[in-house]
Amino acid sequence: MDFTSDNAFGAAAPILDALVAAAAGSSPSYGEDALTERMRRRFCDVFEKDVAVFPVATGTAANCLALATVTPAHGAIFCHESAHVEEDECGAAEFFTHGAKLVRVGGAHGKLAPNEIEAALARFRPGFVHHPQPFAISITQATESGTVYTPDEIAAIAAIAHARGMTLHLDGARIANAMARLGCAPADATWRAGVDVMSFGATKGGALGAEAVVFFDPAMAGDFVYRRKKAGHLLSKMRFVAAQLDAYLRDGTWLALAGRANALASRIAEGLARLPGVSLEHPVEANEVFVRLPVRLAEKLRADGVRFHEWEPAREGHVLIRLVTSFATPEADVERLLSCASAS
């Protein structure tokens, strides 16, 4: 029973099938091929806009190439203190930007709070060369706490960014989970809400390794293609990443896979929340369940073969754990988890 991460699971069948199909014959390398173009058009269709799409192999690459394109070395990037780009990328954004500053901003349940963004911005005096200058805000959708920004919440943050000429970046490592939850048009929760550039993630959703940087205004891509090459992220046989993205977006596959993961997380959340001494730390709106439970219960689950991350050290007999579901988490595992938990 593996609830450690959505990264732990393999690859979805439609994506594997697409890879096998793409393996035959020859075609131009470095993204000049027909499959990469088909994928680009797929993004345009899904997002109802002519967008620029650049496939890469990792989420860190997507985030940092995107941010570096819109933030010079003397810039500052504002993100939630739990953001992947701040907490889990070993300072990659600073590396790609040649030393821009990430500014940690708070907010409940993993979401940037507009008033805290404003407070953080106030620390940076415009035009003062001793201070990095604000260039970008980065939000994560779904958030690192398993919650989902509404389009209105995004629009409020975009308004702050755009009022100062800043760019709004969205880290969409779990964008499919967010969109499956929201149920709205993908455009409504991205560019129509003010997102300028997005890291679109497919790996956690069922791909082998496929992410993309999407500029909603292609002109904003600027020198992106050189940055990607210079950082070693231009794939020679790009069609194999394009094939994954294409299959993922085709016929709503991405939303179906994510919807399944979300449903399993909800089921876990509901099942556990009923138990005595158990409380949900954050609303469960995507595929992650952050739950505070008695240490004894956590130990029992582990003894029963449930694998998960301890999120905070235990305190006063309780511990905060994270359970993640994926496109491939067996339903039976969820049921078994719940029966183990209630049998305690």
Next chain:
Amino acid sequence: MDFTSDNAFGAAAPILDALVAAAAGSSPSYGEDALTERMRRRFCDVFEKDVAVFPVATGTAANCLALATVTPAHGAIFCHESAHVEEDECGAAEFFTHGAKLVRVGGAHGKLAPNEIEAALARFRPGFVHHPQPFAISITQATESGTVYTPDEIAAIAAIAHARGMTLHLDGARIANAMARLGCAPADATWRAGVDVMSFGATKGGALGAEAVVFFDPAMAGDFVYRRKKAGHLLSKMRFVAAQLDAYLRDGTWLALAGRANALASRIAEGLARLPGVSLEHPVEANEVFVRLPVRLAEKLRADGVRFHEWEPAREGHVLIRLVTSFATPEADVERLLSCASAS
């Protein structure tokens, strides 16, 4: 008839099979999985040594992460003036090293000439802070001219490097073609000849996208794992790259695929060299044919549907072109190419 590049071809069946097999179930991410460990042991077996192996998705990443690990910002890296790292990576080595200097060195047929290395080294005064300091020599095997260093030739270069405390790096984007040609033990043409760190390429050889940095002395890897992460090259579902490398090395698959490509290149070289006005620019020792031929013949081939790269602008009625074969180039295409050529 596609002879543009080995990158143009898709993926070999054993590698695809391995991917599909790896897609089931769950396993730890970021390389902590059993498949990645199996791949590592496979490298140790093939190279008869306990080595450190780090999979990445591109050859540029492999080259530049390897070079940056052994070269500080104030270092100089000596390579052939045709080397991929110098000519085709948009300055990635400079980016990863934070500004080390690549020094272009000559030598016939794509091979570094020891006396030219010595001459280049003489320009850099040891301990003189105004000069970058020599830290690494990088050779390419097979070379960018389709030739292959013998173990003795490598040893002569290694001797120069090691006499000055420098590291010898080998860019093995086409290492399989070289090994298939040499027929010796892989160890003999790498670490036993003095190579310290290797970029091992599988993508051109039949993988979808799989390269690895191999440190023959694991202690030399130093902070490699942080560099890889910080540059966005740590793959979350690393098992999918490990699976490719594992299948590639298993049962001599890499050598069989490369041997096939080499044989086709030899066939082309022999066939063309017989024609009037045609001459081979370099010995054909791997899977690339550099051939100088009448412009008319080149035009005829193109009209007949043969695709290739013009390597130098035409001059005095002749043009230098490059023809590349791969694991998947149809034999029929080779025969058709030759009959087109001789029918002119």
Next chain:
Amino acid sequence: MDFTSDNAFGAAAPILDALVAAAAGSSPSYGEDALTERMRRRFCDVFEKDVAVFPVATGTAANCLALATVTPAHGAIFCHESAHVEEDECGAAEFFTHGAKLVRVGGAHGKLAPNEIEAALARFRPGFVHHPQPFAISITQATESGTVYTPDEIAAIAAIAHARGMTLHLDGARIANAMARLGCAPADATWRAGVDVMSFGATKGGALGAEAVVFFDPAMAGDFVYRRKKAGHLLSKMRFVAAQLDAYLRDGTWLALAGRANALASRIAEGLARLPGVSLEHPVEANEVFVRLPVRLAEKLRADGVRFHEWEPAREGHVLIRLVTSFATPEADVERLLSCASAS
């Protein structure tokens, strides 16, 4: 009446005299000259240790070259949230280190609180490639709040650093003010207390532009000389910076100049603290006075020609201002300031 900054004042006579004396004749450039060696020995004498000393022209250069020498790109540097290197250098440390992360740590009156350092360190998992790794702690002496660490306080922080193999850096832009206050041997408040590397500032103390990086263990300097050159901080006529440092340290000039500035600050603090509605924000231990006073009083001072920095926006009728004294602040200005204030 200029109390804006110690940077606002010019240069002390002994330093100017030394410059003029150094201007005659010829001598080796880039620090190979006798004057630079004399300066080095002066540092060794003053700090009772064989140290490595590298003059540079700015404090930002000193801080960031020092920190980059001891912190790789994947490192983290812990400093007070008010530290110059974090707040006033436009992300220079990130630039010089190629993207290390500065971690903001709290503590009263500008001093790092050991328990807050421990809490910040706990966020970084050792050996976990997704996290930057702790490499250095940087303290500022005198602090940005005008307070002074005691040797014992420094030793407590050094103990935390050294227990984890981290380096302790001291930003000594106002080290003279601190030493004048402490009255102990310079060695006692630096290397004997555990400081490994120091940015020694003379500019604020009366030089035209002279700072030095001092490694208390010369072996720790590593590749510093290359970093300095590569960043454009190796001065060709280095003797002119060496001359300033040499004159500054000779015969206790540095302490005499700083002692004068400290005394003027104390006089201001005492005079203002007596007035109704006025309170000192921090103990006044060096040459800076942070004082909270009625907005009306601040406005009156300004109208009377007193210049100072407003440190925080006014709130509830009071405002926090900063007054800085220097080696050259006229005593008459201090008395005038106090009589203006008490006449309100």
Next chain:
Amino acid sequence: MDFTSDNAFGAAAPILDALVAAAAGSSPSYGEDALTERMRRRFCDVFEKDVAVFPVATGTAANCLALATVTPAHGAIFCHESAHVEEDECGAAEFFTHGAKLVRVGGAHGKLAPNEIEAALARFRPGFVHHPQPFAISITQATESGTVYTPDEIAAIAAIAHARGMTLHLDGARIANAMARLGCAPADATWRAGVDVMSFGATKGGALGAEAVVFFDPAMAGDFVYRRKKAGHLLSKMRFVAAQLDAYLRDGTWLALAGRANALASRIAEGLARLPGVSLEHPVEANEVFVRLPVRLAEKLRADGVRFHEWEPAREGHVLIRLVTSFATPEADVERLLSCASAS
């Protein structure tokens, strides 16, 4: 008898006087002061144009900050193979630009040959992401061979640069020597000939340490001020560098000092060229004499106390040496040198 470098000499009297005058009182820091503004206007007057001027402490800083402002990481900078920025700055340009590539171009007597620039440019395919893209050409005036570009020669190079949208940078570490030689208006040999940005050097000419980046079109300065700060090159007491530059440019002091150095070099060149077995390597147009002479003569000079740089290892009984004169080289030393030489 010191002919090693113009860097070996101290400081000219008018510059020292200006420093002493600037040392009194207080004024805004970081370049907001009246003296810095006066210096800026002085540049505007001398160059007959409204220019942006940024003082820094070293020539490497001036060159690399200028080049980095006009060249992104994926850019290429074309310079003479003897250029200081390529040969003597330890890869600083690569550091400041985050990895741009310097391209070595040949040309007789230290001057870039237009046809060699064109040949070098031809190696870089426009828009091809695998290649760095040409962004700047850098020339050195006077050159590293002691020659001087005429305005027409500069214009020819500018034409190549501007035809491709590239920027023309001039490294003017010895701009005064060149202008003193040319005798034309400074504008004629800079912006009117097509120079876009200049590193203006005063240190070699008689300052203690004073250089400036001059953008002839202030709009081109872009984010220069942030780059300067982030690299630690913003001087807090900037007025002391401004004072040097102001005094240097005032009343033609720069040209008078350089003219004197040039005249001494000419005197040496004429005197030595008359001797048997002695030949000038380059025309002597500024303050450097490159002379090939019998090894015996070189040894005699050294034995007589003449200090100089051996420029190339001796070969066939002759050796190439460099003799540099400065604003402060004693005339008597020149005469003594010549009599030593002719007495051999």
